[in-house]
Amino acid sequence: MKRPKYRSVGQNQRKVDGEALVTGQARYVDDIELRGMLYGKILRSPHAHARILEIDADEARGLPGVHAVLTHHNVPRIQYTTAGQGAPEPSPKDTFVLDEKVRYVGDSVAAVAAETAQIAEEALKKIKVRWEVLPAVLDMEQAMTPDAPRIHEMPSANEISNPEKNIAAQVEVTDGDPERGFAEADLVVENHYRAGRVHASHTEPHICITCLDEAGRLVVRTSTQVPFHVRRIIAPLVNLPIGKIRVIKPRIGGGFGAKQEVLLEPICALLTLKTGRPVRIRLTREEEFISSRTRHAQILRSKVGAKSDGTITATELEVLADTGAYGSHALTVQCNTGSKSLPLYRTHQYRKGVNNVHFKATAVYTNLPVAGAIRGYGAPQGFFALDSTLDEMAHKLKMDPIDFRLKNLVRKGDSPALLEKLGEGREGVKQILKSCGVRECIKRGMAEIEWQQKRARKNGGVVRRGVGMAVLQQGSGIPGIDMGAVTIKLNEDGSFNLMTGATDLGTGSDTILAQIAAEVLGTAADKCHVFSSDTDLTPYDTGAYASSTTYITGMAAKKAAEEIRRKVLARAVRMLSEKRGDLTLENGRVKGRKKSISLGEVCADALYEHDQEQIMATASHISYDCPPPFAAHFADVAVDTETGQVRVLKYVAAVDCGTAINPQLAEGQTLGGIHMGLGYALSEEYQFDDRGRLMNPRFLDYKILSASDMPEIKVILVPTFEPTGPFGAKSVSEIPTNGPAPAIGNAIFHALGVRLREVPFTPERVLKALRNA
Amino acid sequence: MKIHVTINGVPTDVKVAPNEKLLDMLRRMGYYGVKFGCGRGECGVCTVILDGQAVMACLTFAAQAHNKSVITVEGIGQPGNLHLIQEAILDHGAAQCGYCTPGIVCSAKALLDENPHPTEVQVREALKGNLCRCTGYQKYVEAILDAAEKLRETSGRLE
Structure with missing residues (x-):
């Protein structure tokens, strides 16, 4: 296919905020200081499950420098969910700002605002609590048993699926006739997989500063991915109308989903309303691990049936997930475990999108830290189980794992019916694949990793080598739900302001939106001054999650720019006395057959000369398509059979993200997602003691890979053209996180002939698997 | 106590508390390029250069910078004058x-x-x-x- 030539799109444009980032000038929430600002601290529960019989804060209140102490006695008792999702949030409303009961070690008990952080900490120690310690559930498999203590006793169930059985959420979907599919299979492979609990570990901790402006409105500066959801969700909790709240997102130091949560804003705002003073709360690194959000630990039963020729006849995933003490994203993450993984493959009765698929997920409460949204959003667990099972099936069928996958992968034009039945927390939307580069990804990745040679490698000795691969997909936004809007206005120097509610959390989306707008306006991306986000000044955006910003907000930027273009050309026709059809926009100028004028001159004409107006436009975009990006990941590993250590020597990721608006940034997203996925596969895992206390809430004991731990990674961008995306773009940010666990697990199997079914693949687990082999 | 320290080439006398960390001193003085990430020397977002050595400012007492040179990111290059x-x-x-x-x-x-x-x-x-x-x-x-x-x-x- 011949691709149109772009000037801005497809270029490795320097990040529009890059200079501020590399010089330390970028201002994060922590860099904002307000006169009279107080420091907030939160008292955290020492017990996994306990009732507060009495809480005495008098001594803390009397401490000089303490301005306010909040307990469950003096905050509004309103149930809500911390999940920053569109209204109505599909997550159970099971949380109070402060409750009379605590449900995990680290749960909020009380909050203090004081002149200094030291005084606030001192005050926390002076709050006396009399506890009734309750029996706790620390194991998700125990949570539903009849004698398990009940974790939530709400006045109303509020969408908790089954509070008596500690079930936060459940979902079950069947497509086609899986029973028949399995019965018709020549071979059925079925096993259990376990995926541990990990942390997003953005380097900037959660932080929030609240204050009142001169009109008495509440101003919330917060490190968030979802400023508009923050505004809406806190409104009832602070008893203010939405219009009296302004949420500002300055620069964010990473989020990865964990900042799709409304965590600190309610308590911080209540402290401001109580004291009238600006209040700041910043989590310590330990609090970040304990009390922000984690990936859901899951136990997955994965089952695949196939004919002896390699045709898949049915697939099944049954998931038990640990949502921890609260059900933030409990339903939607688990939906995604199935909806992102299973529709990647056809079954033999495939026609009109019908597959033989069964998916069931149950998210249970435990008295452990709270799970939530994290990059990949359920898909990393799903792909670990499903892709490992496919690899095992290929081995048993004596087929090359790639040939087996190729035989069953979806194709352009397919419309997997499961996606119609299984959306995010509700029914889905019919999808037709309009772009699919998955086969090209596999081909290019195979060549780069030297698949044939490495699969045929002779193996033996203490250190064994193996190569494995996995095939992945994700989505682009939530179809029919995610909406992004962009406002653009033109200035006299030909530059323009682009205002968006979308939140660049480091992904480079500000730059991507600038490149898209610049492409339409025939100017340079650095002529675009991006401002994001402020609920008073920027139009609505659902926020940066679900791999949505390039695909959804990018299209809004394109539409707004097209409207500006129309207005500019209309003026230029008069100014140049030329026909509309003869005008083009190039290098910041409108060019006619004879003459040209700059965008700045057009703006000056509009502001000062003729039929005055501000040239500006606002456009919104929503999509009922959710085009999946595709990827093939390959890992070449060395496993030491004496120590159990797994080393990844080379990693290859070939990704079809449609048109890469900025190839360098798309590569960066892929590299970063692989880094997170490598930690998930190899080293990262929460460890608890028998009282539910997190034993490794610090980077020394919770191992994130450093620069010298990383393997050589080769990223290959495989271009396709997605007709529903801006200039052919799809998403790229989440998909890479799904790859390392299955690709490395499959490589370990190739190296050792032993399959590991639990991530991370620690040396202990490798040795245990070898012993049991 | 008072220390004498050269920050990004500018000699300065700074009043510091004996237990004050270099991180807090620098941020208090407006060097916001020095970030807080963990406060215990595990993440490195507060890295500065002390007499030629990269150190974590959250593990370094301000007093340890006495009579020494501190370079922060602000001293390495500025917008329009990048290193x-x-x-x-x-x-x-x-x-x-x-x-x-x-x-x-x-x-x-x-x-x-x-x-x-x-x-x-x-x-x-x-x-x-x-x-x-x-x-x-x-x-x-x-x-x-x-x-x-x-x-x-x-x-x-x-x-």
Whole structure:
């Protein structure tokens, strides 16, 4: 296919905020200081499950420098969910700002605002609590048993699926006739997989500063991915109308989903309303691990049936997930475990999108830290189980794992019916694949990793080598739900302001939106001054999650720019006395057959000369398509059979993200997602003691890979053209996180002939698997 | 107590508390490029250069900087006057959220001042204390190797 030539799109444009980032000038929430600002601290529960019989804060209140102490006695008792999702949030409303009961070690008990952080900490120690310690559930498999203590006793169930059985959420979907599919299979492979609990570990901790402006409105500066959801969700909790709240997102130091949560804003705002003073709360690194959000630990039963020729006849995933003490994203993450993984493959009765698929997920409460949204959003667990099972099936069928996958992968034009039945927390939307580069990804990745040679490698000795691969997909936004809007206005120097509610959390989306707008306006991306986000000044955006910003907000930027273009050309026709059809926009100028004028001159004409107006436009975009990006990941590993250590020597990721608006940034997203996925596969895992206390809430004991731990990674961008995306773009940010666990697990199997079914693949687990082999 | 310290080339007397960390002192003075990430020397976002050595400002007492030179990211290059390391980071699209970037710039500067010909392994070693969750480090490593080469060319021309 011949691709149109772009000037801005497809270029490795320097990040529009890059200079501020590399010089330390970028201002994060922590860099904002307000006169009279107080420091907030939160008292955290020492017990996994306990009732507060009495809480005495008098001594803390009397401490000089303490301005306010909040307990469950003096905050509004309103149930809500911390999940920053569109209204109505599909997550159970099971949380109070402060409750009379605590449900995990680290749960909020009380909050203090004081002149200094030291005084606030001192005050926390002076709050006396009399506890009734309750029996706790620390194991998700125990949570539903009849004698398990009940974790939530709400006045109303509020969408908790089954509070008596500690079930936060459940979902079950069947497509086609899986029973028949399995019965018709020549071979059925079925096993259990376990995926541990990990942390997003953005380097900037959660932080929030609240204050009142001169009109008495509440101003919330917060490190968030979802400023508009923050505004809406806190409104009832602070008893203010939405219009009296302004949420500002300055620069964010990473989020990865964990900042799709409304965590600190309610308590911080209540402290401001109580004291009238600006209040700041910043989590310590330990609090970040304990009390922000984690990936859901899951136990997955994965089952695949196939004919002896390699045709898949049915697939099944049954998931038990640990949502921890609260059900933030409990339903939607688990939906995604199935909806992102299973529709990647056809079954033999495939026609009109019908597959033989069964998916069931149950998210249970435990008295452990709270799970939530994290990059990949359920898909990393799903792909670990499903892709490992496919690899095992290929081995048993004596087929090359790639040939087996190729035989069953979806194709352009397919419309997997499961996606119609299984959306995010509700029914889905019919999808037709309009772009699919998955086969090209596999081909290019195979060549780069030297698949044939490495699969045929002779193996033996203490250190064994193996190569494995996995095939992945994700989505682009939530179809029919995610909406992004962009406002653009033109200035006299030909530059323009682009205002968006979308939140660049480091992904480079500000730059991507600038490149898209610049492409339409025939100017340079650095002529675009991006401002994001402020609920008073920027139009609505659902926020940066679900791999949505390039695909959804990018299209809004394109539409707004097209409207500006129309207005500019209309003026230029008069100014140049030329026909509309003869005008083009190039290098910041409108060019006619004879003459040209700059965008700045057009703006000056509009502001000062003729039929005055501000040239500006606002456009919104929503999509009922959710085009999946595709990827093939390959890992070449060395496993030491004496120590159990797994080393990844080379990693290859070939990704079809449609048109890469900025190839360098798309590569960066892929590299970063692989880094997170490598930690998930190899080293990262929460460890608890028998009282539910997190034993490794610090980077020394919770191992994130450093620069010298990383393997050589080769990223290959495989271009396709997605007709529903801006200039052919799809998403790229989440998909890479799904790859390392299955690709490395499959490589370990190739190296050792032993399959590991639990991530991370620690040396202990490798040795245990070898012993049991 | 009062210390005498040269910050980004400017000699200054600063009143500090005996237990005050260099991180808190610098941020209090407006050097916001020095970030807080963990406060216990585990993430490296507060990395600054103390007498030529990359150190974590959250583990260093302000008093330890007495009679010494401190370089923060603000002293390495400014908007419109970028250091080649910063230019290279931009050219390679290495920075994402940017929270760890000032620390990485400082680690890279300390490395290249000491060793103008680093290998990739040496660059990775020098960045070992700078955790980054966004990038997988690869583009930073490429950028720093690229900057090293450009710095060698520049210094070659000057000689």
